[in-house]
Amino acid sequence: MYLRGYVSSREFFEYNPPQKIQNLAIRDYCSSNKFNYLLSATEYSMKNSYLILDEFLKFRDGSDGLAFYSIFQLPLNFTLRQNIFDKILKKRKQLHFSLENLALKNKNDINLIHNLFFIKQSYQKCLSLTDIKQNLKL
Amino acid sequence: MLNSTVLSKNFLSDGYLKIRPKNQKYLFEIQKIITNKISKTKLSKKNQISFLNNFHKFQNPSNLNDTRLKIYNYINSKSIFSKMYYEIVKEYLDILVGNELVMQNKINLSIQLPNDKSSILPMHSDTWSGDSPFEIVVWIPLVNCFKTKSMFILNPKESKHFYINYKKNSKKHDSKSLFNLYKSKFKWIDIKFGEVLIFNQCLPHGNVENITSETRWSLNCRFKSLFSPYGTKKIGEFFKPINIKPASVIGFNYNDPLAE
Structure with a gap:
């Protein structure tokens, strides 16, 4: 199976890893799972840009799927994310996420990925340890 | 029925709980999955422990990490393994x-x-390397552990002393002499296969050279509340949700009607 790497050039949530690290993680994931790694496509740094992702979701390169550094590179917006999943499954392709060691191969995998996003987004609104201590006057 | 008040009080005062879970079947199953992976023959329940205890007689120490990784990758490729792990301690984690x-x-x-x-x-302490202080560790011995074959932990009272004096002590002590300073205060955990240790990973703990004649085998896994503060080990990369309650699902799906 041939997977096209997909790396970011802007931060996502609290992550902003160097591209070298993103590529290393993807390469390691592909090697551990016996996938052929195709040189990564790099998303533009402009906020909310998914131009490169959209392009590679057309799979004109003949690859079998995309290997992300992390699931959190996917769009924050639920509908945009779901559209990507629908497109992938319709084309019988796959999405792989190196950092989380997860993959989207069929419908059953969608829920976990959305849930991880929901938790991450909700968690941003939760109190930090410092906030908790201040509020409880600990 | 577990007494949540007593368990909570003991956990806070001692820094750990040593429990004998009802679900012994899963403990044997976990032990079996591991022994089956490395033993060339099928072993009886009794022989599983003996095989693990005597593992050093067959294992070249220089290849130990390769063997460990082989088993680690194998157990973590089976989703049933983590399900059983959680089920063993579920009623205690609820409390x-x-x-x-x-x-x-x-x-x-x-x-x-x-x-x-x-x-x-x-x-x-796990928190020193990025774990959240809201995590607890579930430590499952696959063999009987005692003395240097086990682990030590500093109780909450002594840990408080340790933390208060850490700034001063860390300037004049290295990790070995710091260890020696508190050595007499450590609680050495004596625990049998069939029992499980749940401990507060913020408390200083560790192990020393195993000078017994048996090999120690243990598993460890961290659990925390879904929405309590995370350390540098995040959701997705390090943690997975194991049960999301309906109120959270409602919250996840709620959209502010005036939001853009």
Whole structure:
């Protein structure tokens, strides 16, 4: 199976890893799972840009799927994310996420990925340890 | 029925709970999955422990980490393994942590051969290397652990002293002399296969060279509440949700009608 790497050039949530690290993680994931790694496509740094992702979701390169550094590179917006999943499954392709060691191969995998996003987004609104201590006057 | 008040009080005062879970079947199953992976023959329940205890007689110490990784990858490729791990301690975690939880994506395996200096974990707290103080550790021995074949922990009272004096002590002590300073205060955990240790990983703990004549085998895994503060080990990369309650699902799907 041939997977096209997909790396970011802007931060996502609290992550902003160097591209070298993103590529290393993807390469390691592909090697551990016996996938052929195709040189990564790099998303533009402009906020909310998914131009490169959209392009590679057309799979004109003949690859079998995309290997992300992390699931959190996917769009924050639920509908945009779901559209990507629908497109992938319709084309019988796959999405792989190196950092989380997860993959989207069929419908059953969608829920976990959305849930991880929901938790991450909700968690941003939760109190930090410092906030908790201040509020409880600990 | 567990007494949540007593369990909570003991956990807070001692820094750990040693329990004998009702679900012994899963403990044997976990032990069996591991022994089957490395033993060339099928072993009876009784022989599983003996095989693990005597593992150093068949294992070349220089290849130990390769063997450990082989088993680690194998157990973590089976989703049933982490499900059983959680089920073993579920009723205790409900009391100590909550019932909407995340657990480590991958359960850790520790193998400590007799006289093997490469597997020593010096005194530490997991929080010092990025774990959230809201996490607890579930430690499952696969063999009987005692003395240097086990682990030590500093109780909350002594830990408070340790933390208050840490700034001063860390300037004049290295990790070895710091260890010696508190050595007499450590609680050495004596625990049998069939029992499980749940401990507060903020408390200094660790192990020393195993100078018994048996190999130590243990598993460890961290659990925390879904929405309590995370350390540098995040949801997705390190933790996975294991039960999301309906109120959270409602919250996830709620959209502010005036939001853009």
